[in-house]
Amino acid sequence: MMTPDEQRLSSLLKQAVPEPPLELSAAQVTAADVTARHASRPRRRWLTPAIAVTATAAAAIAAVNVLPLSAHPGASPQADSPAKPTMRAKPTVRAKPSEIVPSAVPTTAPPVMPSFRMGNTTVTAAYVLDKAAEALGSRSQVGTSWPTGAYWHIEQETTQVSCPGQAVISNIWTDFTGDGVGDGTFTGPKSSNRYCAEENDPPYSISGVAGGSPFSIGEKTYSWAQLVALPTDPARLWPIVRADEQLPFSSTDPGAPKSGQSDLFQSIWNLLTSEPVPTALAKALYEVTAKIPGATVEGTYTDSLGRTGTVLHIGMWTMAVDTSDGQVLAMQQAAGPPVTVCGDSGCHPTPTEGANTTVYLSQGWAAASTVPKVAGGSSGSAPQAVPTSSAPSQP
């Protein structure tokens, strides 16, 4: 007989444990000296969650995280000629592993997309993303060239679990080079955590990325001109962006997970939430993310604005998208494990800052007159808008 505490824990465990993203095969089991394989696996890298969210929310493309799977969906199974481990001689003749799992095991298995049931419908992340792309297709066009004399404005609310009760609403105005102005409005109690906000951020200057390529997809950066020149046919776009997805985590362990999958996914979503991506390209980007293996559907999302969406999860990222209009509503970066910090008193493990969640409130074009002026500093005034003539130039 279980106590109420035990019953709750049992229920929690059964609901929280996710469906495995892969299936073991007899060939894998009999082929792999997994202990040796494990010993050679490099330690995963994790990104320390961003903490200066007010200053860089628009440009924060996280870099290094891996999908926590050793045989990620889509990886080639180890199907060929596995030899049975030789602990002792077997007394009977046994079928060769190739007979146990015949060549029915493909050399390039299709990605496994874990599914989720909503009502009577089973949906996958790919399905959700395709629906979002469809919805975007019917939306009005967001500029294919940078509008004259205007900025792209985003408004976001960020909360961090290690700063309980606090929220920062950030406004960021950027031009096509990534230069611009930001400010932050802080609400909530003060915290003893030095990483938490203590007061409002007055307007500050934002400097675009050197070289004038402020837009990122995976590990590649693009200028505005390069971004809008990307193909809007997902079949042509996919080979371009998947070059990042295919980046191996380790050059010495071909079996290690690809680092780029969740990062690529997140970077595309960051682009969709923070940049003036032309609608046709945004639609193609959604369709591209549908091809990235490893994303799962976790349920539904509702925020205090009454907006609802579907929650997707990949790696350390969780995102909510409204499939009725293709709008990304929120994104959350999970806490990483403690990192080792070395100081005067030696090295010791330090917990990271915990998860942070960004809720996307609005984005759109803004007139230069609405951009706040930066007090002091080298600029001394609101940044310059783009030249009126422009088609933006290549960096």
Add this chain to the structure above:
Amino acid sequence: MTEPLDFADFVRQRSSPMLRTAWLLTGGDWALAEDLAQVALGEVWRRWDRVSAMDAPAAYAHKTMVNTFLRWRGRRWTGEISTERFPLTATTTGGFARVDTRESLRLALRALPARQRAVITLRYFEDKSEAETAAIMGVSVGTVKSQASKAIARLREHPGLADAMAGGME
């Protein structure tokens, strides 16, 4: 008399349940979970002539996996981390609660000693009785009780699990 169970079929049938259990044992790391399940199934494969004739080969496989995990405790791939406080993963947006709770559970499990993690997994995820759990782990029923009690107390202290432990997930 039933047909002899084919090993490939056995792996297919047991893959998902064993991986889910392994996910808990390894503190929510699919890569380690896969390795653990594979090692355990490798052990089963070596004894397949005998195991396939058992009444409950699945139970044997799970027992092998738990014991493999306990033998390997202390090695880094138990996923254990030491932390002075639990990382916080509470959420301010209800829609992310499921992922948050899972993440909290993952981190909380990692902070548990391997033996407590095994007890929690067997007792409350696999619904084994205290006696069965004790038999699988090779410890006394008293040890199972005390380890379970300590583990629950620690999980209840985890900020990200407090609500879930009080009322379960949505």
